[in-house]
Each structure stands twice: as structure tokens, then as C-alpha cells.
Amino acid sequence: MSPPFSSDRAPRHLRPQGGPPQHRPAPAGLRVGQRLVVTPAAYDADGFATAQGQRASMVIWGGVAGEPGEVEVRHIGQNRIRSRFIQAAQPAAARRAPPCPRYDACGSCALMHLQPEAQRDVRLGLLAEALRALPGLPLPTTMVQGEDGDENYRHYVKMAVGQSDLGHIRVGAYRRGSHDIVAIPDCVVATPRLREAMATVAHHIIDLDLRPYNPANRTGIMRHVLLRQSRIDGRVLCLLVTGRNHRLLKELATRIMGSASGISGVWAHFNDEAGNGILGWGAEGEGPGFSMLEGAPLITEQLAGERLLLGPGDFFQVNPGVADRLVRDVRDAFADLREYPVVDLYCGVGAFTLPLARAHGYAFGVESLPGAVMHAKEGAEQGHLGAEFFVGEATAQLAAVAERLKGRPPVVVVDPPKKGLEEGVFEQLLALKPARVAYVSCEPTSLARDLARFAAAGWTVSALRAYDMFPQTAHLETLALLEPPERPAPPTSTLRRRVVRKPAG
Ligand SMILES: C[S@@+](CC[C@H](N)C(=O)[O-])C[C@H]1O[C@@H](n2cnc3c(N)ncnc32)[C@H](O)[C@@H]1O
Numbered sequence: 001m002s003p004p005f006s007s008d009r010a011p012r013h014l015r016p017q018g019g020p021p022q023h024r025p026a027p028a029g030l031r032v033g034q035r036l037v038v039t040p041a042a043y044d045a046d047g048f049a050t051a052q053g054q055r056a057s058m059v060i061w062g063g064v065a066g067e068p069g070e071v072e073v074r075h076i077g078q079n080r081i082r083s084r085f086i087q088a089a090q091p092a093a094a095r096r097a098p099p100c101p102r103y104d105a106c107g108s109c110a111l112m113h114l115q116p117e118a119q120r121d122v123r124l125g126l127l128a129e130a131l132r133a134l135p136g137l138p139l140p141t142t143m144v145q146g147e148d149g150d151e152n153y154r155h156y157v158k159m160a161v162g163q164s165d166l167g168h169i170r171v172g173a174y175r176r177g178s179h180d181i182v183a184i185p186d187c188v189v190a191t192p193r194l195r196e197a198m199a200t201v202a203h204h205i206i207d208l209d210l211r212p213y214n215p216a217n218r219t220g221i222m223r224h225v226l227l228r229q230s231r232i233d234g235r236v237l238c239l240l241v242t243g244r245n246h247r248l249l250k251e252l253a254t255r256i257m258g259s260a261s262g263i264s265g266v267w268a269h270f271n272d273e274a275g276n277g278i279l280g281w282g283a284e285g286e287g288p289g290f291s292m293l294e295g296a297p298l299i300t301e302q303l304a305g306e307r308l309l310l311g312p313g314d315f316f317q318v319n320p321g322v323a324d325r326l327v328r329d330v331r332d333a334f335a336d337l338r339e340y341p342v343v344d345l346y347c348g349v350g351a352f353t354l355p356l357a358r359a360h361g362y363a364f365g366v367e368s369l370p371g372a373v374m375h376a377k378e379g380a381e382q383g384h385l386g387a388e389f390f391v392g393e394a395t396a397q398l399a400a401v402a403e404r405l406k407g408r409p410p411v412v413v414v415d416p417p418k419k420g421l422e423e424g425v426f427e428q429l430l431a432l433k434p435a436r437v438a439y440v441s442c443e444p445t446s447l448a449r450d451l452a453r454f455a456a457a458g459w460t461v462s463a464l465r466a467y468d469m470f471p472q473t474a475h476l477e478t479l480a481l482l483e484p485p486e487r488p489a490p491p492t493s494t495l496r497r498r499v500v501r502k503p504a505g
Contacts, residue, residue: 107176213243
């Protein structure tokens with residue numbers, strides 16, 4: 001029997017490796033909708049399989065590297081062709097049927113069509129590729145996994161509110177490559193309780209006819225729904241992001257709280273700004289504002305045995321089971337340096353600060369979001385921990401940290417957003433003369449850039465670990481432990497908590 005398709009139908013520049021010779025790409029010869037056979041060679045940072053021509057590359061949704069497959073061209077750009085996998089005459093051993101019915105429409109889980117071990121190989125490969133220019137690194141060959149597994153692990157979900165062509169309200173994820181909304185009631189990476197909460201909130205938004213907000217003409221109300229579940233007690237915090245206030249929001253919150261979906265508190269945040277940002281930044285640049293609508297304001301989490309308080313706009317890892325392993329590992333990695341105080345840059349609600357304050361006796365946290373710092377402080381107080389927090393940009397706050405350290409060398413944790421360490425942070429960090437740095441990163445390319453800067457300053461990477469924080473996707477969390485050219489002597493005096501006395505009267 002002849003195969004269902006043949007590589008002869010492919011333009012010559014995209015023929016499978018090992019088949020007829022590959023020639024210069026000729027995107028002009030392609031048309032949208034055309035089917036051809038391609039053997040991708042690698043994956044891009046988003047988890048798309050890639051095939052490289054001389055003048056153009058092709059990215060293939062659902063492709064598997066090394067597997068010749070029929071693809072359909074979806075978009076032809078100047079340098080990049082977008083396509084979608086259709087079928088393979090001989091599916092690769094790594095391929096599987098994605099366990100989620102919305103895998104293709106939603107598009108959030110780009111590697112779900114691969115067996116779990118094959119996915120981990122891809123994530124480790126992308127990390128190795130990003131770090132390729134740095135010689136001699138102890139690259140990880142396995143990933144640290146959490147107890148929650150590769151499905152049901154997400155304790156945080158975001159849904160957008162939009163409408164169908166017929167004007168029906170839709171609540172769910174953005175359809176892959178578009179701003180249409182696709183309902184995701186069966187999302188297999190969300191916890192079962194969050195799936196229930198998602199369905200409940202979507203139902204009541206539709207039932208109350210709370211229409212999507214349109215920033216262009218300031219009509220409608222709803223923009224997004226964010227739900228976070230505590231891994232410790234299962235409670236769920238709900239944040240309704242709306243373009244404007246409306247009397248029915250209170251009714252929505254009451255209905256949500258009255259449902260049996262485990263939601264323990266409902267907040268609102270108003271964002272009337274144009275653009276794709278979910279949270280608006282507030283009038284004075286002082287951070288997003290929130291109003292409590294119903295129930296309890298916070299949920300609690302626990303990492304490395306420390307209780308943390310989470311509010312509606314705070315950053316916290318989506319996979320607390322893996323985050324717990326990561327925080328314990330950082331704490332253990334500093335075990336021989338307990339006499340040094342801790343500096344935790346980009347500290348959020350104190351995920352590292354609080355456990356390290358317990359272990360080292362004293363820790364400083366720096367974070368730009370005032371709400372997260374408020375919750376970090378409260379968490380430290382409840383845990384009777386020696387910790388101080390600085391609100392603001394790391395670049396601006398590092399001088400205050402140095403002032404408090406008064407020359408005592410610290411150990412430092414940095415856990416920056418995707419862009420890595422911003423201008424000015426690196427130099428100020430080195431000036432603190434750290435005894436060791438734990439660099440936690442969610443973006444291999446900015447990690448590579450920053451590790452190169454440390455290397456140029458004489459630092460060495462003593463360990464690199466990969467954490468499987470986002471199964472089914474191309475993303476991962478990495479921990480790099482960095483050693484200074486010369487370790488500073490431990491401080492001779494300890495730090496004490498600053499007591500702020502209330503003025504008399
Ligand atoms: C990747 S999160 C890490 C949070 C925390 N370490 C954790 O694990 O939960 C990065 C944090 O840095 C904060 N942030 C972003 N840019 C910042 C800046 N320039 N200065 C200080 N904090 C910043 C964000 O608000 C966020 O809480």
C-alpha cells in the first residue's frame with residue numbers, strides 16, 4: 001500500500017532529511033493551505049517543531065523532531081512559515097494522542113502531543129541550547145519533578161472574557177493564534193477544583209449577561225478571571241478583572257461564593273487601559289488596586305514548612321509542589337553558609353525569604369509590588385521571623401539593602417521575571433560581595449546572558465538544576481548556584497530586626 005502522502009509533494013527546500021536533496025527555500029512557491037511533508041529537526045522556545053531552510057524557517061504546531069510528517073501551511077511570513085501537523089505515515093515513538101480535548105484549539109500546552117519523558121528531553125534540550133555559548137557548565141540531564149505529576153498540577157489559571165461572532169459571551173482561553181475565546185472546562189493541567197471553579201464563574205458571568213469590556217469605546221464590563229487554589233487547604237481566591245465598576249459585580253461575587261466550588265474570596269480589579277496587560281498599573285504608578293467583594297481576602301500556602309499569605313495580585317508559582325522542592329533545594333544549598341544573612345531579590349510574597357530567614361536568622365526581601373510585600377511582611381510576623389522588606393525596583397532598593405548590611409557579606413537569591421537582571425542590578429549585587437548566589441530563572445536565554453556576566457567577573461557555576469514546573473509546555477525553571485572567585489569571611493556581628501516604635505500620644 002502506498003503511504004497516504006509522499007515527500008514528492010513537498011517543495012524541494014522542505015523535503016525530509018535523508019530524502020531527495022534539500023534546496024534553497026522558495027517561500028514564494030508556497031501557498032496557505034498547501035500540504036507537504038517535512039521532517040523538523042528541533043524545537044523552538046515555544047515548543048513548536050522547526051525545520052530550517054536557507055532563507056526561511058518553518059514552525060510546525062504538533063510536529064515531532066526527526067519524524068517526517070504531513071503539515072498544512074497556515075501562514076507565510078517573510079522569514080517564517082507557520083504550519084500545523086496533519087499526520088505521519090510512521091508516527092515517532094515520542095508521539096502520543098494529547099490527553100486534552102482542547103489541546104489544539106487552546107494551544108497553551110505545546111508539547112502535550114509528546115510522551116512525558118520525551119517532553120522533558122525537549123525542555124532540557126532547550127535549556128542546553130540556550131546555554132550553549134557557555135563552556136563547561138554542569139548541564140542537568142534530568143528534571144526535578146513534583147508529587148502532583150504532569151496533569152492536574154496548575155494551581156493558578158487565567159480566563160479571558162470575550163464574545164462569539166454571534167455575540168454570545170465566551171469565558172476561557174484565547175484560541176491558539178487568535179483573540180477568539182475557547183471554553184476550557186476540561187483543562188487537564190488545572191487541578192480538579194480549579195476546573196470546577198472555572199465552570200462556576202463562567203456560568204454566572206454568562207447568566208448575568210456581564211459582557212466583555214471593549215477599551216476602544218468603553219462598553220461592556222468583564223475582561224479576565226484569575227483563580228488561584230491553595231495546595232495546603234484547597235481554598236480558591238478569585239479575582240474579577242473588569243474595565244469598569246458595575247452594580248452586578250457584587251451579585252456575581254455573591255453567586256460565586258454561594259456555589260460549592262471551594263472559592264473562599266472574590267476580589268475585583270479595574271483595568272480600563274488598552275492593550276493585553278491583565279492588571280492595570282494604577283494612577284500613580286503605585287501598583288494595581290483591588291477591591292474586596294466577598295469572603296476572605298487571602299489564601300495561605302506553605303513552602304519548605306513556612307506559611308505564606310497570598311493576595312489576589314501577587315506572583316506565586318503555578319506549581320506549588322515543584323516550588324516546594326525548589327525552595328528546599330535553595331535552602332539546603334546554603335547549608336554551609338548559615339552565618340551569612342540572606343538577600344532575596346524579586347521576593348514576591350517571600351517564597352524564599354521566609355524559609356531562608358528561618359534557616360539563617362535574618363533575610364532581606366526586595367519586591368516591586370506593594371501588595372506582595374505587605375503579605376510577605378505579615379507572613380514573616382506570623383512566623384516570628386527576622387525579615388525586612390524593601391518595596392520598589394531592585395535597582396533602586398539595592399542601595400538601601402547595602403546600607404542595612406553595613407558591609408556584612410550575604411548569600412543572595414535572585415528570582416527575576418523573564419527578562420532577567422535589569423541594568424544596574426548586577427553591579428550592585430556584586431558590590432554586596434555575596435558568599436554564594438542562587439539564581440532561579442524561568443527563561444533560559446536571559447539566564448544565559450546573566451551567567452555570562454557572572455563568568456566574566458570570575459564567578460563559577462557549581463550546580464545547575466532543572467525543575468519541571470510547567471509540564472506539557474516548553475518551559476522550565478532552572479536553579480544555578482554561583483560561587484565567587486573568593487569567598488568573603490562570614491560577618492562577625494548578627495543583624496537585628498528594626499523595631500519601629502509608634503510615636504507617643
Ligand atoms: C518570578 S517572580 C518571583 C517571586 C518569588 N521569588 C516567588 O518565587 O514567588 C518575580 C517577582 O519580581 C517582581 N519584580 C518584577 N520586576 C521587579 C523589579 N524591577 N524589582 C523588584 N521586583 C520586581 C515581580 O512582582 C514578582 O513578584
